[in-house]
Amino acid sequence: MGLEKFNPSLATHDLIQDLKWSPELREAFAADEAAVLDRYPLRQDERRAIETRNFLALYDMGLHPYLGGQFARLIFGNEAGKGATVAVNKLVESLQGKGSVA
């Protein structure tokens, strides 16, 4: 699974970039995820994949894998050797066939 499915128009890319670049948005995402998702023109299946932490589905829609890795860290943890390791393992679990890892 590489870059062959990459779809630059997927709105999730903007969501991830904004979360990375804005501590305030990260706080809002943690407090009320649905309200933050409402701000982005997500497809129905795209939003559902985010809500169920289904990275495999997001990648099939065209999410860039590098941003997918960062999205996992935004959700599961970003600290070296701790949350970031959990994030990597959850992501791999999803991509290797499990789909939803909510």
Place this chain on the structure above:
Amino acid sequence: MAEIVYAAGAPHAPGLIGLLEAAPPDVKDVVAHTYRSLAEAMASAKADVLIVFANDHLANSRVRAYPDFLIGMAAEHRGPYEWFKPWIGCEDYTVKGAPDVAAALFDGMTRRGVRMFAQSENLKFDDNISVPVLLTNVAGSGIPMVPVLQNCTVPPIPDQRRCYEVGQALGDFIRHDLPADMRVALLGSGGLSHEPGGARYYFIDEAFDRWFLDLVASGDHETLLNELTLEKMEAAGSGGTAELLAWIVVLGAIGPKPGKSFGYTVHKDFKCGVGGVLWDMSPNMPKSRAAA
């Protein structure tokens, strides 16, 4: 004529800082030997400016407006960017910039048909610049830096031949546009094999890494350009290994020269093969190991 007095390539995996302490002793030895050797050589080169090419990692731009090359023109470079700090696990740093060189680089590459972008505001640095800056003591040495963040992962990606051409234009710019007595250091930051964000996140292609290190140290650029295709790099780790294109820019600038590596190591937690190369910039060197 300005002179390239230092040229090297090295990985920037975040684990090299945040996860190094927990790594096995033999892994730590290779990491320490590699970056200490590169740092000592950089100090000995007495360069006036360091230009670093590195994968941008989608840190600065959206995927629909993604530059192939983004020059940092700031008078002072600060990093890492806020969100990356716990992930890398490193201290904050400040490195002096070289706005005049950065502006000249932008103008010079534009004149040579290479579209780059440039930004005066501080760029967002993740491991791409932070790791080599800290491990090779750029921050402590006082050498001014011009970072150039590169598209190694957003299709369409400038391939090995285009990156080599960009490197050739860079070399021409250094030799003909910069002040005659200026001493320039070049670093390609990235690699070796890894697949960040992929289903094979923990995959490291040891055979590829050893092949690559031997080839770039040999000075045989014809074989390198024929065989180091995007497809080969993607097979060795999608979305990550292709940041070796930053090394290719450096090689284009210096032309065929032999180099030496300081060992190779793999460590699962780094999620990346580790090894660096320092090319011999002394005058009158043979163009390749075979010609020596």
